[in-house]
Amino acid sequence: MKNLGNADLVEEASLGDVKILKIIGIKDMGTTTSVLVRGSNQLVLYEAERSLHHDLCVVICMVSKRFLTSGGGAPDIELSRQLGAWAKILHGMEGFCVKFFAEALWLFTYFLTR
Numbered sequence: 001m002k003n004l005g006n007a008d009l010v011e012e013a014s015l016g017d018v019k020i021l022k023i024i025g026i027k028d029m030g031t032t033t034s035v036l037v038r039g040s041n042q043l044v045l046y047e048a049e050r051s052l053h054h055d056l057c058v059v060i061c062m063v064s065k066r067f068l069t070s071g072g073g074a075p076d077i078e079l080s081r082q083l084g085a086w087a088k089i090l091h092g093m094e095g096f097c098v099k100f101f102a103e104a105l106w107l108f109t110y111f112l113t114r
Contacts, residue, residue, distance in 0.1 A: 076109040 008025025020036065035052060039045040083102035087095045 073109040073112065076105060080106040080109065 006027040007023045009023070011022050011024075012019055013022045014020075015038070018038075037045060037048045037052070039048055080102045083098055083105070087099035087102060089095075090098055
């Protein structure tokens with residue numbers, strides 16, 4: 001096992017009714033890591049895995065493309081604001097439709113981020 005690496009301590013530990021392998025004091029870890037995800041059922045595990053994957057994709061994009069996009073509904077609210085301003089200079093049915101689309105976008109974003 002020396003070909004795989006060195007650690008100060010390797011032990012089997014119980015985490016509830018599940019046994020895990022605990023490795024402490026790894027020498028020359030490199031750039032990789034492991035994430036242990038636990039959940040009460042498969043749906044919770046799936047959502048945790050999906051969320052972790054999404055977060056890792058964001059990190060990869062941030063490192064490779066070097067730009068930042070605001071989160072928490074900020075782009076949607078800004079789009080709603082800009083559409084509302086544009087609706088004021090449009091006339092007739094076009095202005096009416098754009099105005100209500102902007103309001104619907106704002107409401108959707110407001111309730112989605114609560």
